[in-house]
Amino acid sequence: MTAHDTTLTRPNAPVTTYRYDDFDAAFVKERVAEFREQVRRRLAGNLTEDEFRPFRLMNGLYLQLHAYMLRVAIPYGTLSARQMRRLADIADKYDRGYGHFTTRQNLQYNWPKLVDTPDILEALAEVEMHAIQTSGNCIRNVTADHFAGVAPDEIEDPRPTAEFLRQWSSAHPEFSFLPRKFKIAVTGAAHDRAAVKVHDIGLALVKNDAGEIGYQVYVGGGLGRTPFVAKLIRDFVARADLLAYLEAIMRVYNRFGRRDNKYKARIKILVHEKGIDAVREAVEAEFAGMDRAVFSYDPAEFERIAAYFTPPPYEALPADSEKLRAARVAHPAFGNFVEVNVAPHKAPGYAIVTVSLKPVGGIPGDATSAQMRVLADASERFGFGELRISHEQNVILPHVKQDDLFDLWKLLDAAGLATANAGLVSDIISCPGLDYCSLATARSIPIAQAISKRFADLSRQRRIGKLGIKISGCINACGHHHVGAIGILGLEKKGQESYQITLGGDPTFSANVGELLGPGVTAEQVPDVIEHIVDFYLAERQEGESFIETWRRIGHARFKDVLRREGEDGAGI
C-alpha cells in the first residue's frame, strides 16, 4: 500500500497528514495499556504519588488547581477533521464541552478525572493521537511551523523532520529521565513561525552550497525565569547525521546538565554557564565518538514519512480569483477578514486561512466542542480535511481555494469564528494563569479579555497593524511574554496582582527578549498602559513601519520616557 491509498482505509482522511502504520498504532496502544496499568498500580499502592508523578506527566496528566488537566499532543500542529471531531467528542464526554489550544501545539482539557484518563487516551489512540511526552522531564512534543507545506517562503516542509523526531523521541530509553523538560521546534521557511530560537533545540532547514538540504542547529534557547535566545551550535548538519547529532546533544545534556536546582537544570543554563564553545566541543567529541552507522538515520525511513506530506491534489487555478475580488468589494466585513486573516499560498489560486480563537472579550485559545466540529466540517468542505494549530493559539485551514473563501467565511462567521484580528492587538497569546494554573501568581485570561475589549474596534486594530501581545500568569512564561512585542507578566506583590510590561520581544530568526518598561502596574491599569504605548507608537511611526520596527528605530528609552511622563499624570507606572 502506498501513502496515497489513505482514503481506502481512512474515509475522510486528508492526504497530507502522517498516517500510523501498524507499528505506530501498536506502539501508541502499548503506551495506553502501560498507563492504564500505572493508574491501577497507583490506586493499588504499588506506586507512591512521587513515583507515579513522572509517569503521569509523561502521559500529559497534571494535577492542577481545581482538578487534573490533560495535555494532548498535536504533533507539529497538524490535525485531520476526524481528529478534531474526536477532540470535540472527548470535550463533551469527559470534560465541560471545551478545550484550550496552547502555544505548544497542544490541547488542554481542564476537568478530566484520573480514572477516565486511560479511556481518553484510548479514544485518542483510535484516531492516531496521544498525550505522550506532552509533559515531564523528557523530549516534549515536537513543534513546527503551522504554515508547513503551504508557505511560499518554504525551503522544505518541516513536518517529515518533526514526525521523524516524534518517533525517535518517543519512550526513548536513554532520554526519558532528563534533568528537565526538553523542547524541540523545526522550521523549514525563510520566516520563522515556529520560534525555534526560544527552544532547547531549534532546527532550521537550510540548503548548502552544494544544494543539499540539512539543518542549522540552535541550542539553549528558552523562556521561563531566565530567558535566553538560542546559540548556533552547528551551521549545517546533513540530514543523514541529524539523529546522531541530536543524540550527541542529548547525551551531553543528560550527563552534564545541572540537577541540583530545577530552575537551573535546563540546557540553556548549561550553555550559559559553560559557554556555547565548550558545549559545542563536548557535543562534537560525542558525535565523533559515536558509532553512527548502527543507529543512524535511515534515508528510506525518512522518505517513507515524507511521502505522507506531499501536496494534496490542487486544481490548476489562476493566481487570483475573480470571485474573491468581487466578494471583497461587495462585503466589506469579508474584505477585512481576507486582508487580515488570509495569507498567500504556494499553490496558485489557493490561500491559507487563520481562524482566530480570540473573539473580542473571549478566552484566548479556547474552543467549544461545537466550534471544533464547525472547524472539522469547514476543513472537509474547503480544505482537504486538514487543520493546523498555531503557537499563537489559533486554528489554520491550510488549503482553501480563493474561490471558496467567501462561503467559508459565512460558515465561520455563523459559528463566531470569523474575528478578523490575526496578528493584530487583540490576537493575544495568553496562558491560563490563576484561573486554572497552580503555579500562577496572577490572572492572565481576564487581562487578555480587558485589552481585547479596549481595542474592540477592529478598524482601529487594522490601523495599528501587526502587534503581538503575549501574557503569562507567572515567570514560567507559558504565554511567551518575553518574546511579545508587548509582553505582560503577572506577578504577586504584597498580596496584590502586579503586571510587568516588556517591549521589543521577538520570537523569529531576529529573536529578542523584551525589555522592561518600568515598575509593575495593577490589573486595572494594564489596558491604559497598553493604549498609551500604542498611541505613542502611532504618533512616532513612519510610513509602513510595524510596532517592532518603530521600537527598534527610536529605542526603548523613548517609550519608557513617555510612560514615565504619563505616570506623573496618574497612569501609575
Add this chain to the structure above:
Amino acid sequence: MALVSDGRFVEDGWRRLADEETLPKSGKAIVSLARLEHALANLPAGVSLGVNLPNTTEPASLAAALPRLELIEIAFPAFADGRGFSLARLIRRAGFKGELRASGRLLADQYAHALGCGFDTVEIPDDIAGRQDEAQWRAARAAHARTYQRGYVAPGSILDARRKAAAK
C-alpha cells in the same frame, strides 16, 4: 536489597566490600571506585572483581580497568536521575562485556529503559521490591515490546521491523 535479572528476583552472587574490608581470596567482590586501582593491583587470582560507580564517572578513566572487570554497577541516587542511562551506554560503547548493573531506587516502570541502555540487572531496595513484585517488573518490560530507537538494546525495534517488511 533485591536483584532483578531477566524479570525475576534472584540471589546475588556478588558481595559488596566496605572500603576497609580486605579483598577475599576467592569469590565475587564489588569495590568502590576509589578503591578500584588498588584492588586491581592486588587482585588474588580467584577473585572476580566488580566496581560500583557514581553516575558522574568519566568513562574514559575506566579504559584500562574495563577488560579486567566482570561487573560494573552504576548508582542511581534517585529514580528520576537518568544520568546512569547515558553512562551505561558509554560503558557498553567502550566495549564492556560483563554484567552491567543498575543500583538504586529504580522502578519497574524503568526496567525497559535500563535494559535498552545495556543494563543486565537491577538492584533495588526492599521497600520497592515489596511494592513492585516480579510480575510487575515483567509486565513493565513487556509493555515496551516495541521501540523506535535503533542502536539500543531493543528486542522489537520498529525501524528494523519496517525495514524487514519493506524488503519483502
